[in-house]
Amino acid sequence: MSTARRVAVVVLGSGPGGYTAAFRAADLGLETMLIERDTTLGGVCLNVGCIPSKALLHTAAVLAEAEEATTRGVRFAAPEIDLDALRAWKDSVVAKLTGGLAGLARARKVEVVKGTGRFTSPNEITVEGDTGTTTITFDHAIIAVGSSPIGLPGLPEDPRIMDSTGALEIADVPERLLVIGGGIIGLEMATVYDALGSRVTIVELMDQLIPGCDRDLVKPLHDRIAARYEAIHLSTRVTGVEVTSEGVRVSFEGDDAPDAATFDRVLVAVGRRPNGGSIGAELAGVAVDDHGFIAVDGQMRTNVSHIFAIGDVVGQPMLAHKATHEGKVAAEVIAGHAAAFDAVAIPSVAYTDPEVAWAGLSETAALAAETPHEVVRFPWAASGRALTLGRPDGLTKLIVDPETRRILGCGVVGVHAGDLIAEAVLAMEMGADVEDIALTIHPHPTLSETVAFAAEIAAGTITDLPPSRRRAQA
Ligand code: NAD
Numbered sequence: 001m002s003t004a005r006r007v008a009v010v011v012l013g014s015g016p017g018g019y020t021a022a023f024r025a026a027d028l029g030l031e032t033m034l035i036e037r038d039t040t041l042g043g044v045c046l047n048v049g050c051i052p053s054k055a056l057l058h059t060a061a062v063l064a065e066a067e068e069a070t071t072r073g074v075r076f077a078a079p080e081i082d083l084d085a086l087r088a089w090k091d092s093v094v095a096k097l098t099g100g101l102a103g104l105a106r107a108r109k110v111e112v113v114k115g116t117g118r119f120t121s122p123n124e125i126t127v128e129g130d131t132g133t134t135t136i137t138f139d140h141a142i143i144a145v146g147s148s149p150i151g152l153p154g155l156p157e158d159p160r161i162m163d164s165t166g167a168l169e170i171a172d173v174p175e176r177l178l179v180i181g182g183g184i185i186g187l188e189m190a191t192v193y194d195a196l197g198s199r200v201t202i203v204e205l206m207d208q209l210i211p212g213c214d215r216d217l218v219k220p221l222h223d224r225i226a227a228r229y230e231a232i233h234l235s236t237r238v239t240g241v242e243v244t245s246e247g248v249r250v251s252f253e254g255d256d257a258p259d260a261a262t263f264d265r266v267l268v269a270v271g272r273r274p275n276g277g278s279i280g281a282e283l284a285g286v287a288v289d290d291h292g293f294i295a296v297d298g299q300m301r302t303n304v305s306h307i308f309a310i311g312d313v314v315g316q317p318m319l320a321h322k323a324t325h326e327g328k329v330a331a332e333v334i335a336g337h338a339a340a341f342d343a344v345a346i347p348s349v350a351y352t353d354p355e356v357a358w359a360g361l362s363e364t365a366a367l368a369a370e371t372p373h374e375v376v377r378f379p380w381a382a383s384g385r386a387l388t389l390g391r392p393d394g395l396t397k398l399i400v401d402p403e404t405r406r407i408l409g410c411g412v413v414g415v416h417a418g419d420l421i422a423e424a425v426l427a428m429e430m431g432a433d434v435e436d437i438a439l440t441i442h443p444h445p446t447l448s449e450t451v452a453f454a455a456e457i458a459a460g461t462i463t464d465l466p467p468s469r470r471r472a473q474a
Helices: 016-027 043-048 050-072 083-107 164-168 184-196 215-228 320-334 363-368 384-388 417-429 434-438 449-459
Strands: 002-012 032-036 111-114 116-121 124-129 132-143 147-149 176-180 199-203 231-233 236-243 248-254 261-263 265-268 272-274 307-309 348-350 355-360 374-379 395-400 407-414
Touching (some): 002 016, 016 032, 016 043, 016 083, 016 132, 016 320, 032 132, 043 050, 050 083, 083 111, 164 184, 176 261, 184 199, 184 215, 184 265, 215 231, 215 407, 248 265, 374 449, 395 449
Parallel strands (some): 002 132, 032 111, 199 231
Antiparallel strands (some): 147 272, 248 261, 355 407
8 A cells, every 4th residue: 555645844763863853843833753664662772772771780780789788798599580571571661661652652643654764855755664655745854763783794693693682682691691892782781691690701892991981980890890700801803703503602813812712692782883874865865974874064954954864873972862952953943943952061871880971071082182171080989878889989080171160071980870970961061160069069978979079179178088189279
C-alpha cells in the first residue's frame, strides 16, 4: 500500500534528539511527524544505550557495595544472579520509557510513522514500512538519525563477538571477557560484567583509558579496576581474532601487548560512526562528509536552509543531552524563534566505578593551547562524606581563569561524579567565579561540598585542608 502525506515538520529518527525536536515543534503549534525504523521510540539511548546500561550499572554498584561491606563488618552471602530476571527488569525499565514516549507523542498529536525513511527530493521523504510506503512532503525536516557502532575490519561473524547492543543482552556471564576499546562504552560494560563475575581484560590503542580526559581524573578509575580486572593493556592493538572450539582467540601487538589468548566473549567498543550516509541526503542536496557527518550552523541548519540536523550525526560529542538541546533549537528556529545552540559547556560522564565527569576546558586542552589557567584540586580523602561512603578515591578539580577568577572547566572522579558535574556546568553557564561557588552554602555532609571546597582553595578560604593548600589570600 502506498500513501502520500503533507506535513509542516518531519523528524527523521526518534532518539533523544529526534523526539525532543518533534515534541517541541508540536508544542509550538507545528504539525509534526516522527519517522522511526525501530519498533519502539527512543533510539539507541533508551533502547540499547544509556538507559539499559544504567539499569545494569546500578545492579553492578549494589553488588560492589555488598562485597565491600565486609570491610565494614557486614557480610552477605555470595550473590545468586538470575540473569533472566535481571534482563527482564532492565527490559521493563526500557519498555516503561519507550511506552511513555509513545504516550507523549499521542498527547501532542505527533504522528509516528514506522519504517525506514530516505530523502527522495529536497521536500520529500519516502518511508518503507511493514505496511507499505508512505511519501511525506514537508516544509521543514530535522535529521536526527544518530550513529552506529564501528566494527573492526576482518572480525569473524560469531555471537560471542559483540557490540554494545549484544553486551547489554547479557546472554551469559563469560568467564573471560575481552573488551576492545577503553572508552566510555567499553569501561561501562566492563563494570557490569566484572560485577557479575567475569574476569575482564581491556585492550586500548592509546596510552590511557578514556583518551582525551585528563589523566588525573582517569587515575582513580584505572587504579581501582586494575586491582579488580584480569588485565588492562594500553598502547596495544588487536591484530587477529579467530573463532575456535575453545572460544575467541585474540592476538595483540604493542608496547604492552600480551601473548595471544582465548576469551569466552569479546566486546568491541572502538567508537561510533554517524549514520548520515544512508538516508538519501544527496537527493535532498544535503552535504554529508566522508565520515557520515552533516555540517550545521548555530541554528542547526544544514546547507539546505529548510533542512536541519541534530545529535550524533552533526558531530562530537555524541551525547544524548547535546542532542536534546540541539533538537529544541531546531524546532524553535523552524517556529520562527530567535534560538541558537550556544552552550558554554557540554558535560561528559563515564558511569564507571568510580564515575568520571568533566565539562568545559580540560587541563590537557588548556596546556595544549597555552590558555592561561589555574588548577585547584580537592582530594576526596578530605571529604567527610566520601569517607563515610568508604570511597575516598575521588578528586574534584576546577580550572580557573587567573584574571577573572571565573570557572573555565571542572573535572570530578568519584562515586556520583556524574551528578556533581551539573553544578559546575551551571556555574560556567552563569559566568560564576570561584567566590560565587565558595560563598554558596552547600549541604553538609555531601559530596557536593567537594565542588565548594575546590572553589575555596582557589579563593584562599579553605579550612578543611592544611594552610599550605590555599592558593590565594581571601
Ligand atoms: P570512544 O571513542 O569513547 O572509545 C573508543 C575507544 O576505543 C577509544 O579509547 C579508542 O582509542 C579505542 N580504540 C579504537 N580503536 C581501537 C582498536 N583497534 N583497539 C583498541 N582500542 C581501540 O567510543 P565508545 O566507547 O565506543 O563510545 C561511542 C560514543 O558513545 C562516544 O562518543 C561516547 O561519548 C558515547 N557514549 C557516551 C556514554 C555516556 O555518556 N556515558 C556512554 C556510552 C557511549
